[in-house]
Amino acid sequence: MAERLTVHNPVGYPPKVVGKRLAPRPQSLEGKTLYLVDCLFDNSEAFMDQLRRWFAEHLPAVNTRMIKPRESWVDDPGMRAKVAGDGDAAILGVGL
Amino acid sequence: MELEQAGVPSIALHTHVFARLAQSVARANGMPRTRQAYVPQPIVDLSPEQLRGYIEGSDPVSRRPFMQEVIEALTRPLDEDDLKGLTFERSTPRLLEPDTEDNLQQLFVANNWTDFLPVILPTEERVARMLKGTSQPPDKVVGRLRPAAFREFWELTVEKVAVNAVMAGAKPEYLPVILAHAASGVTARSSSTTSLAMITVVNGPIRNEIGMSAGIGAMGPYNHANVTIGRAYNLLSINGQGGSVPGETYMGTLGNSYNYSATFAEAEERSPWQPFHVQKGFKPTDSTVSIFFGGRYSASGFGPRATWKEKMIRCLTSIDHNQGPLLVLDPIVARLFVNLGFDTKEKLIAWCVENAQMPARDYWDDQWVQTLTHPLAVAGVEPFASKLKAKPDDMVKLFEPDDISIVVAGGETQGHWKMIGGAYRDKATVSVDAWR
Numbered sequence: 001m002a003e004r005l006t007v008h009n010p011v012g013y014p015p016k017v018v019g020k021r022l023a024p025r026p027q028s029l030e031g032k033t034l035y036l037v038d039c040l041f042d043n044s045e046a047f048m049d050q051l052r053r054w055f056a057e058h059l060p061a062v063n064t065r066m067i068k069p070r071e072s073w074v075d076d077p078g079m080r081a082k083v084a085g086d087g088d089a090a091i092l093g094v095g096l
Numbered sequence: 097m098e099l100e101q102a103g104v105p106s107i108a109l110h111t112h113v114f115a116r117l118a119q120s121v122a123r124a125n126g127m128p129r130t131r132q133a134y135v136p137q138p139i140v141d142l143s144p145e146q147l148r149g150y151i152e153g154s155d156p157v158s159r160r161p162f163m164q165e166v167i168e169a170l171t172r173p174l175d176e177d178d179l180k181g182l183t184f185e186r187s188t189p190r191l192l193e194p195d196t197e198d199n200l201q202q203l204f205v206a207n208n209w210t211d212f213l214p215v216i217l218p219t220e221e222r223v224a225r226m227l228k229g230t231s232q233p234p235d236k237v238v239g240r241l242r243p244a245a246f247r248e249f250w251e252l253t254v255e256k257v258a259v260n261a262v263m264a265g266a267k268p269e270y271l272p273v274i275l276a277h278a279a280s281g282v283t284a285r286s287s288s289t290t291s292l293a294m295i296t297v298v299n300g301p302i303r304n305e306i307g308m309s310a311g312i313g314a315m316g317p318y319n320h321a322n323v324t325i326g327r328a329y330n331l332l333s334i335n336g337q338g339g340s341v342p343g344e345t346y347m348g349t350l351g352n353s354y355n356y357s358a359t360f361a362e363a364e365e366r367s368p369w370q371p372f373h374v375q376k377g378f379k380p381t382d383s384t385v386s387i388f389f390g391g392r393y394s395a396s397g398f399g400p401r402a403t404w405k406e407k408m409i410r411c412l413t414s415i416d417h418n419q420g421p422l423l424v425l426d427p428i429v430a431r432l433f434v435n436l437g438f439d440t441k442e443k444l445i446a447w448c449v450e451n452a453q454m455p456a457r458d459y460w461d462d463q464w465v466q467t468l469t470h471p472l473a474v475a476g477v478e479p480f481a482s483k484l485k486a487k488p489d490d491m492v493k494l495f496e497p498d499d500i501s502i503v504v505a506g507g508e509t510q511g512h513w514k515m516i517g518g519a520y521r522d523k524a525t526v527s528v529d530a531w532r
Contacts, residue, residue: 003196003197005195005217006191006192006219007191007192007200007218007220008190008218008219008220008262009188009190009192009259010209010218010256011335011336012241013252013253013256014338015249016183016184017123017124017125017126017183017186017248018126018183019127019183020097020100020101020125020181021178021181022100022127022129022130022174022178023100023101023102023103023104023105023106024103025105025170025171025172026105026170026171027171028171029167029170035104040470041140042463042466043139043140043141046147047147047151049144050144050148050151051151054148059167068471070475071468071471071475072468075098080098080099080102083099084099084103088104089104090105090106091106091107091170092099092107092109094110095111095114
């Protein structure tokens with residue numbers, strides 16, 4: 001019978017994951033301010049612009065606003081505060 | 097997820113190839129019910145009409161109409177699971193269940209803990225022997241790594257680094273160099289779609305103490321210390337950050353062979369110039385590791401001959417201009433450049449900066465310059481803002497002096513030089529002596 005070995009686990013130590021709640025949803029987007037957050041990937045601005053046009057054509061009662069962070073992949077607290085301050089909902093997109 | 101925390105109902109849109117990654121990030125952030133929708137890959141280079149087709153089409157993951165997914169994600173009432181999130185702890189047992197060597201080798205491969213080459217199993221005896229290579233206590237935290245900026249950091253202790261060093265086949269005397277890599281905070285296994293790798297250069301007395309090579313074949317598989325240190329850096333990155341698994345924690349579309357091992361020493365004794373670590377403020381008697389970010393491209397040349405300027409400019413203007421190069425010059429090449437008047441590395445770098453130019457139109461027509469640099473230019477950050485003001489045919493410089501690094505290595509069998517994607521982006525020169 002082959003010898004049984006005891007070996008170390010090579011995996012590092014992950015942080016504890018603390019559960020976070022989703023924000024309450026409105027019944028509808030009608031009359032609400034919806035931020036379209038362009039995440040700055042190449043051509044994402046064009047995608048988000050098409051999304052804005054879709055809302056204008058199909059749900060004109062939704063007030064859409066385009067917004068961008070200052071840099072790609074870097075948190076922009078100012079932009080987040082703006083969206084949280086006067087936005088009712090947000091769509092973030094879109095990568096590659 | 098930060099917007100949800102701030103009370104803003106949100107949905108994140110991704111291309112479908114990122115579905116597993118997006119769901120895994122949401123779970124690791126305690127918000128597994130984060131609402132997400134998907135469009136087909138790619139977005140880049142598509143016309144407005146094609147993008148509109150995505151919007152009016154189906155989500156390729158859920159198979160439901162894309163806009164129905166989006167609207168419902170923002171208006172569907174929350175259920176109990178949405179409200180509580182997911183709290184959990186992931187334990188990492190110190191030892192695995194005893195098993196045969198064959199079964200353990202299979203387990204390591206099945207768990208994606210290797211580079212798919214055989215590893216040395218990290219038995220308690222081997223790890224204890226490896227730990228004799230440092231005076232640091234086994235439970236000391238060396239550093240934290242993660243595969244991308246949007247993921248959570250995992251921690252590595254001295255013992256965990258030693259375990260991965262054993263797996264790579266390293267000797268105990270290499271351990272301080274491997275610990276310095278781990279302490280850098282720079283992973284060798286980025287999840288980037290662009291298939292990044294890290295090239296690392298060792299300077300100072302430790303090179304000769306442990307028998308590293310800066311000579312013939314320094315960048316290839318011809319020296320035990322070079323190869324196993326570089327391999328250990330990759331293994332500890334895979335395991336120290338919680339994985340490098342295609343589709344989940346690794347998204348490099350082509351992959352990169354530098355991800356096996358890419359570590360070598362600088363030929364300080366045969367170089368006519370200052371060693372790299374001295375350029376960065378260390379003493380010649382200090383031992384260090386420097387980490388260069390990229391590995392996406394390699395160009396090479398010989399000489400310098402009579403037309404060296406034209407050749408060098410062709411190379412500099414053909415490489416990714418959002419990722420500065422690491423120039424590795426054989427000592428023969430370095431000495432010839434001295435003969436041409438470049439008596440410091442800085443002078444050669446200045447020549448490269450001055451001569452690496454292209455029309456602004458070409459500079460801006462690049463996916464990563466658009467994604468990473470263009471927003472900075474719009475925000476007024478120099479030198480990018482000035483480049484944005486340039487007319488399409490105006491020539492703009494591609495690099496700043498800090499974007500280009502030079503290291504001397506090679507066996508002097510040929511006057512050969514290489515230009516490798518290797519930005520000194522994180523200013524990562526780490527002391528080895530601190531980990532002896």
